[in-house]
Amino acid sequence: MGPVYTTAANVSERQLAPPSLAISTVIFALRPSERSGRPTLWIPLVRRIREPFKGLWALPGGPLTHSESLQDAASRNLRETTGLAPNYLEQLYAFGGLHRSPSQRVVSIVYWALVQPTEAALADESENVRWFRADRLGELAFDHNTIIDYALWRLRNKMAYGSIAYHLLGEYFTLAQVREVYEAVLDRELDPANFRRQIKAAPEIEETDQYLQGGKHRPPRLYRFTGRPGLDPDNRSTP
Amino acid sequence: MGPVYTTAANVSERQLAPPSLAISTVIFALRPSERSGRPTLWIPLVRRIREPFKGLWALPGGPLTHSESLQDAASRNLRETTGLAPNYLEQLYAFGGLHRSPSQRVVSIVYWALVQPTEAALADESENVRWFRADRLGELAFDHNTIIDYALWRLRNKMAYGSIAYHLLGEYFTLAQVREVYEAVLDRELDPANFRRQIKAAPEIEETDQYLQGGKHRPPRLYRFTGRPGLDPDNRSTP
DNA sequence: ATTAGTTCTAGTCAACATGACCATAACTAA
DNA sequence: TTAGTTATGGTCATGTTGACTAGAACTAAT
Numbered sequence: 217m218g219p220v221y222t223t224a225a226n227v228s229e230r231q232l233a234p235p236s237l238a239i240s241t242v243i244f245a246l247r248p249s250e251r252s253g254r255p256t257l258w259i260p261l262v263r264r265i266r267e268p269f270k271g272l273w274a275l276p277g278g279p280l281t282h283s284e285s286l287q288d289a290a291s292r293n294l295r296e297t298t299g300l301a302p303n304y305l306e307q308l309y310a311f312g313g314l315h316r317s318p319s320q321r322v323v324s325i326v327y328w329a330l331v332q333p334t335e336a337a338l339a340d341e342s343e344n345v346r347w348f349r350a351d352r353l354g355e356l357a358f359d360h361n362t363i364i365d366y367a368l369w370r371l372r373n374k375m376a377y378g379s380i381a382y383h384l385l386g387e388y389f390t391l392a393q394v395r396e397v398y399e400a401v402l403d404r405e406l407d408p409a410n411f412r413r414q415i416k417a418a419p420e421i422e423e424t425d426q427y428l429q430g431g432k433h434r435p436p437r438l439y440r441f442t443g444r445p446g447l448d449p450d451n452r453s454t455p
Numbered sequence: 456m457g458p459v460y461t462t463a464a465n466v467s468e469r470q471l472a473p474p475s476l477a478i479s480t481v482i483f484a485l486r487p488s489e490r491s492g493r494p495t496l497w498i499p500l501v502r503r504i505r506e507p508f509k510g511l512w513a514l515p516g517g518p519l520t521h522s523e524s525l526q527d528a529a530s531r532n533l534r535e536t537t538g539l540a541p542n543y544l545e546q547l548y549a550f551g552g553l554h555r556s557p558s559q560r561v562v563s564i565v566y567w568a569l570v571q572p573t574e575a576a577l578a579d580e581s582e583n584v585r586w587f588r589a590d591r592l593g594e595l596a597f598d599h600n601t602i603i604d605y606a607l608w609r610l611r612n613k614m615a616y617g618s619i620a621y622h623l624l625g626e627y628f629t630l631a632q633v634r635e636v637y638e639a640v641l642d643r644e645l646d647p648a649n650f651r652r653q654i655k656a657a658p659e660i661e662e663t664d665q666y667l668q669g670g671k672h673r674p675p676r677l678y679r680f681t682g683r684p685g686l687d688p689d690n691r692s693t694p
Numbered sequence: 695a696t697t698a699g700t701t702c703t704a705g706t707c708a709a710c711a712t713g714a715c716c717a718t719a720a721c722t723a724a
Numbered sequence: 725t726t727a728g729t730t731a732t733g734g735t736c737a738t739g740t741t742g743a744c745t746a747g748a749a750c751t752a753a754t
Contacts, residue, residue, distance in 0.1 A: 235519060237476055237562060280474060282560060286551035309688060310549045310564045312525035321521060323476060323564070325549045366688045392701075410742060412703070417740095433701040434749035449548055449605045631730075649713060651732070656711095672730040673720035 235312070235321040239289040240277030240360075242308065242326065242367040243298060244350065245333040246384050246400065255400045257350035258333070259364065260298050265344065268318050269357030273348070275364070277324065287450055290327035299340040304330040304383035304445055308367055316359050328367045330383040351403075375401050379420055382441035390428050390436040391415055418443075474551070474560040478528040479516030479599075481547065481565065481606040482537060483589070484572040485623050485639065494639050496589035497572070498603065499537050504583065507557050508596030512587070514603070516563065526689055529566035538579040543569040543622035543684055547606055555598050567606045569622040590642075614640050618659055621680035629667050629675040630654055657682075 246255040261273040276297040280289050287305060294302055305327055312323040331337070333347075341347065350368060353361065374380045381397040382389070395411045415421055420443030427435040485494040500512040515536040519528050526544060533541055544566055551562040570576070572586075580586065589607060592600065613619045620636040621628070634650045654660055659682030666674040 233521075234473075234476060235521065237473060280551075280562070282472075282474065283553070285553055286549060286562070307549060310525060310546060311688070312519075312564070313689075314522070314524055323519070323525070325551070325562070325564075362688060390702090407742070407744090408701080409703070409705085409744085414741085429750095431701075432699080432751045434703085434751095436702060449550070449601060450552075629731090646713070646715090647730080648715085648732075648734085653712085668721095670730070671722045671728080673722095673732085675731055 233320075235323045237280050238277055238322055238324045239280050239286060239293065240275040240324050240326045240363070241290045241294050242275060242328040242364055243294055243300075243302075243331060244329065244367075244371060244384070245300075245331045245337070245347075246397065247333055247347070249349075255396050257368075257400055258347045259350050259353070260337075260345060260347045261353075261356070262297055263344040263346075264357050272355065272357040273346070273353075274357035275326070275360050276345075277326075280325075285450075286325055287327065290329070294329055294331070297340070297345055298331065298337050300331045300334070300337050302329040302331055304380065306445075306448055307450070308363075308370060311359060311363060313359065324363075326363055326367075328370065330380070332384065332386060372401055379418060379441070379443050380445075382443075383445070385441075388424065388426065388438040388440055390438060392436055394439075472559075474562045476519050477516055477561055477563045478519050478525060478532065479514040479563050479565045479602070480529045480533050481514060481567040481603055482533055482539075482541075482570060483568065483606075483610060483623070484539075484570045484576070484586075485636065486572055486586070488588075494635050496607075496639055497586045498589050498592070499576075499584060499586050500592075500595070501536055502583040502585075503596050511594065511596040512585070512592075513596035514565070514599050515584075516565075519564075524689075525564055526566070529568070533568055533570070536579070536584055537570065537576050539570045539573070539576050541568040541570055543619065545684075545687055546689070547602070547609060550598060550602060552598065563602075565602055565606075567609065569619070571623065571625060611640055618657060618680070618682050619684075621682075622684070624680075627663065627665065627677040627679055629677060631675055633678075 243260050245258050245260075247258045248254065249256045260276065262276050264270050264272050264274050276293045278289075278293055280286070281292075284292065286307065291302060291305060294300065294305075306329075308326040308328045310323060310325045314321065316322055316324070337347075350364070353364065355361065356364070371380075375398060381394055381401070384397050385393060391412050392408065394415060395406055395408060398411070399405055420441060422440050422442050424438045424440055426438040428438055429435050482499050484497050484499075486497045487493065488495045499515065501515050503509050503511050503513050515532045517528075517532055519525070520531075523531065525546065530541060530544060533539065533544075545568075547565040547567045549562060549564045553560065555561055555563070576586075589603070592603065594600065595603070610619075614637060620633055620640070623636050624632060630651050631647065633654060634645055634647060637650070638644055659680055661679050661681050663677045663679055665677040667677055668674050
C-alpha cells in the first residue's frame, strides 16, 4: 500500500504530500476616479484572516472543489467575493514556484476577469473585502503583487491587439467611452479622431440609431459590440 | 483530525481526494520531410503502458515532484523522453476539465518547448518513444489531441508576432532557413525578398561575415540571433 | 437670440509598412 | 561557356498610422 497523506500531518509527512492546488482570480473593473472622474482600473482584494500573511490583502481564491472545472472555480470565487458575474474570464497562468507559501507547497492556477461594477459590488465591500486602484496597491500576501503585474501586462496586451475593452463596458457605449477605457488601461492619451477611425474599422462594432443625451455638447452616437471573446482551449466551443 | 487520503484508496475516498496534478510537455522540433526534404514539424510521443488508454500514444509527462518547479518538471520530462535540452520552454495552459481522465480527476499543467533534434534524439527513439509529424497524428490518449492543437495555434501565433523561430535553428543560420521555418509552421509560402526585408529590420538579427558553402548556387550569408526569449512571469528575470 | 464652450465627427496629408514583382549577383553543374 | 539555381537589392502601388484641421451639434451663459 502507498503512503498515507493527511491534511493535518506533521512536517515530514507534509514533505511527501503532493503540492496543493488553489484557484485565484484577478478581477478588473472600471470606476471613476474620485478626482478626475475619468475611469480607472480597480481590483477587489480580500484580507487574510489566518497565517501565513495574516492581515495582508490577497487575491480572492481558494481550493479547487472536486466537482467543478477550473473556470467554474474561478467564476465562483469571483461571485463570492464581489457578488458579480464575469463579463470575461480567461486563464492567466499557473504559478508553482517552490517558495510561494512559507508553510507548504502550493500551485495556484490564476484566472483574470473583467466585470462591470454595480451598486451590488460596492455593497459587497466589507471589513475583509475592499476594492483598490490597480496602480496603487501596497504589499500583498504571497507573490500576489507579481501575479497582478502579469495580469496587467496581459490586459494591456489583449487590449492593444484583441477586442476586449468592450467587456468592461455595458451593452451600449460611445466611442469616447471606449477610448477612455484604452486610455485608462494603457495609461496614455489617444487622439480621438484617429481612435474612432480604427475602432470603426473593426467589423465587431455595430452602429446603433441611438444617441447619448445629457452631455454639455453634441450627443455622441451609441454603438454595440457583437463579437465573441475567446481563443482559450476552454472557450473555443464558440468559434 | 481531517480526512485521510491514500494513493490506493477505494472509490468513495477518491471522490474526496484533491485532484492530482501532472505536468506534460508538447515538444516541437524540425526534421526534413522524407519526400520534399523541406523542414517539417515533429513531436515526440510516448506509448501508454497502463490503463487508461493503454497502448495509445500520449504526451510525455508525469506527476510533479515535490522539490522541483513547474518549469523544471517540464524540462526534466523533456530530457527523459528525448535526451534533449530545450531551446525554448514556456507554459502553455492548465487543463482541468472534469472528465479528462476516466478514472480520477487530473489537472495537467502543460508546457511547450522548441528543441533542435540531434542524432542523440533519434537514438532515444524506442518501442515506447517515437517522433510523429505534427500534422499527421492519430488518435491520442486523454485530451492530448486538443492540447496539441492549442500548442500549434500558440506556436503559429508567436511565430507571426514574436521572434521565436530561431529557437528551432542552430546558432548560425541563413535567412532562407528562417523562411523555411516560417513556411513549415504557418503552412504557406512566403516571398523570399519581402521576408528578408522584414527579418533584417529586426534588431535581434545580427549579420556575420560567414557564408554557407556547399549549395548549388550563390552562397548565402549566415546570421545569428541575439535576442532573449521571455515574457512569462517565470522568464522575466532577464528583461 | 446670440455667443462661447465643449465634444463629436469627417477629412487631409506625410511617413511608414506591406505585398507583388523585376533585375542582377554569385555560385554549381553540365 | 552556358544553363540552372538561389541570394539579394530594388521599385511601385496599396494600405495603415499619427498629426492635424475644420465643421457639426449640442449646452450654458449672456
